Amino acid sequence: MLSINNLCKDYDELKLSVLRDVSFNVEDGEIVMILGPSGCGKSTLLNIISKNIDLYRGSVNFKGRKLGYVFQEDRLLPWKSVIENVHLVDENSSFKKAKRMLKAVDMQGFENYYPKNLSGGMKQRCSIARALYFGSDLLLLDEPFKSLDHALRKEMLSLLYKINRETNISILYVTHDIDEALTLANRIIVFSNRPAKIIGNYKIEENQNLRNLEDTKYVELKKKIINLLGTPDK
Amino acid sequence: MRVKYSLVTLSIVMAVWWILTKKYSSLVIPTIDSVFFKIIELLTTKEMVLEILLTLKRLLFALFFGSLSGFIVGFFCGVNTLFRKLMKPVISILQVTPPIALLIMAIMWFGFSGKPAIFISTLAIFPTLVISVQEGILNIDNKLIQMGKTFSLSKISVLKNIIIPSLSPHITTGWKISLGVACKTLVMGEVLTTTTGIGGNLSNARMNLEPEGVLAWTIITIILFYFIDWFVKILIIRKKEKYA
Numbered sequence: 292m293l294s295i296n297n298l299c300k301d302y303d304e305l306k307l308s309v310l311r312d313v314s315f316n317v318e319d320g321e322i323v324m325i326l327g328p329s330g331c332g333k334s335t336l337l338n339i340i341s342k343n344i345d346l347y348r349g350s351v352n353f354k355g356r357k358l359g360y361v362f363q364e365d366r367l368l369p370w371k372s373v374i375e376n377v378h379l380v381d382e383n384s385s386f387k388k389a390k391r392m393l394k395a396v397d398m399q400g401f402e403n404y405y406p407k408n409l410s411g412g413m414k415q416r417c418s419i420a421r422a423l424y425f426g427s428d429l430l431l432l433d434e435p436f437k438s439l440d441h442a443l444r445k446e447m448l449s450l451l452y453k454i455n456r457e458t459n460i461s462i463l464y465v466t467h468d469i470d471e472a473l474t475l476a477n478r479i480i481v482f483s484n485r486p487a488k489i490i491g492n493y494k495i496e497e498n499q500n501l502r503n504l505e506d507t508k509y510v511e512l513k514k515k516i517i518n519l520l521g522t523p524d525k
Numbered sequence: 526m527r528v529k530y531s532l533v534t535l536s537i538v539m540a541v542w543w544i545l546t547k548k549y550s551s552l553v554i555p556t557i558d559s560v561f562f563k564i565i566e567l568l569t570t571k572e573m574v575l576e577i578l579l580t581l582k583r584l585l586f587a588l589f590f591g592s593l594s595g596f597i598v599g600f601f602c603g604v605n606t607l608f609r610k611l612m613k614p615v616i617s618i619l620q621v622t623p624p625i626a627l628l629i630m631a632i633m634w635f636g637f638s639g640k641p642a643i644f645i646s647t648l649a650i651f652p653t654l655v656i657s658v659q660e661g662i663l664n665i666d667n668k669l670i671q672m673g674k675t676f677s678l679s680k681i682s683v684l685k686n687i688i689i690p691s692l693s694p695h696i697t698t699g700w701k702i703s704l705g706v707a708c709k710t711l712v713m714g715e716v717l718t719t720t721t722g723i724g725g726n727l728s729n730a731r732m733n734l735e736p737e738g739v740l741a742w743t744i745i746t747i748i749l750f751y752f753i754d755w756f757v758k759i760l761i762i763r764k765k766e767k768y769a
Contacts, residue, residue, distance in 0.1 A: 341675050343674065358675075360672075360675045360676075362668070366672040368686065368687065368690070371686070379678070379682070379686055425676055
């Protein structure tokens with residue numbers, strides 16, 4: 292689905308090196324979580340993949356049809372209703388399809404609400420529906436649940452898992468939260484501090500919604516990752 | 526609720542007016558009923574209604590020219606830093622130049638007609654509209670533009686769905702301010718340059734020593750302002766209330 296080879300990104304004017312020789316693949320239907328300290332360059336990676344950043348070295352090869360992006364903030368248009376926000380990204384498709392996508396993220400009944408009337412979790416559900424409605428086969432998520440409380444975050448991770456199982460959509464999710472990564476990922480790629488390099492790559496075979504993180508294998512993996520990152524889990 | 530508060534304010538103004546009429550002669554402060562009957566008389570006389578419509582026409586011309594030029598210049602000031610820097614002194618000069626100075630020049634160019642009034646009214650609202658459009662453009666949320674780009678929205682879709690609605694609150698505020706300024710400067714221009722329109726008749730009433738006429742025309746100007754303001758509210762602001 293996505294293959295990234297020797298990706299490097301420098302900001303010459305700031306004398307800042309952000310990404311160093313980053314290479315990995317995302318397979319069809321796979322959930323890959325990029326885990327790294329805040330500010331290490333995870334969002335830059337997604338911006339390169341989504342073509343919001345043009346200048347870089349290395350190659351990004353996306354073999355799917357469309358990329359959907361769920362941003363850190365919901366980025367919904369406040370002057371449009373929920374269904375209009377979803378429908379906006381593909382005006383040739385029907386409102387019926389938009390309604391179906393909203394139903395898939397448990398937002399039925401809220402179609403005519405405006406973003407100001409929605410909670411943080413609902414807004415993020417709406418932006419997931421928007422990315423799905425766009426017809427994406429790869430979903431990029433940039434710490435989308437950062438501002439949500441623990442219970443709501445778990446609920447949203449469970450929703451993503453269900454969407455992935457039902458639609459076989461590939462997911463590339465960046466986060467700095469180890470528990471989030473352990474809960475959902477098929478593969479965890481660990482980034483170092485800036486300039487970000489891949490310092491760990493772990494495959495998790497178990498397919499289960501909301502894994503039990505108290506299980507010994509996850510406790511061990513968490514310890515390993517914490518050691519790699521060199522800082523305690525935030 | 527808003528009507529309730531407006532009625533309270535109006536009652537206080539009327540009470541003060543009534544007290545003043547008891548203290549001063551009707552030549553200085555005309556009585557409430559004389560002004561009221563004068564307004565009815567003016568609004569029921571065909572010639573006078575035509576005079577009001579003439580002012581309305583001039584006002585719409587001024588708003589049209591002022592808005593068109595203000596939006597175009599404001600747009601370029603918003604998107605181009607060099608143009609913004611070049612225009613800054615022009616906008617500042619127009620903001621502080623007394624309309625009366627411009628009016629004298631306009632009389633020399635256009636003669637004694639309604640045109641100088643339209644001209645100064647246009648120039649009076651121009652800087653406000655330039656600044657509101659410019660600030661609107663500078664304050665567009667880049668993250669929303671980036672969202673549009675990520676989801677491959679066409680340029681027209683970005684303009685229609687993101688840029689114009691982002692500008693709307695700034696333009697609405699600029700327009701609301703401009704409407705009052707345009708009304709005031711237009712009537713002032715009419716008073717000094719013509720015998721037609723509300724301003725011309727206001728001037729006639731002054732010369733004929735008819736204080737109730739002066740106040741009646743002033744109140745008609747205020748009603749005209751509220752009428753246009755209400756119309757703008759229906760057109761733009763009602764839609765905005767749903768999400769704001």
